[in-house]
Amino acid sequence: MTDAEIEHLKTLAKLEMTPEDTARAKADINAILKSFQKLQELNLSEFPEMPRPVPLHNIMRDDEAQTGLEQREAIGIAVDAENGFFKVPRTVE
Template structure:
């Protein structure tokens, strides 16, 4: 992995449109170097016999049973609406 220096941190700060003090640049340089060092250690691991984990759980399309239940009465649902029209919520036009 390539080394992180302050010029890279300055470039990242510019891309993120943030201003960093000299202390912050120094701190971020050390932190990013440490992170890249950790990735180097991870890439050294032998993963030859490890199956890819596409999902954390082996569950596919788990759905609940669809049960019809009594809903909220219209008058209670509209009770605190700032504006209503013909028994429905009235919202400002967005288009």
């Protein structure tokens, strides 16, 4: 990664860095990029593609119908109510 690319990244991320921090970031990013280059050189053709490393299974419980609150009960626990309706602050003008 070039100095110009590092400066561009700093601008995009709105970072202010000392010259020492910039040099360290450049070295770190270049080390990461080298690691990815090594990974790209691996021959993985004998391995099947995997969308995820572990099987996906649903751990949710089945829906079960339950009795809800009666209107009087729901209104009874409301902070503010009027004529059988919840009274809340206006959100749309």
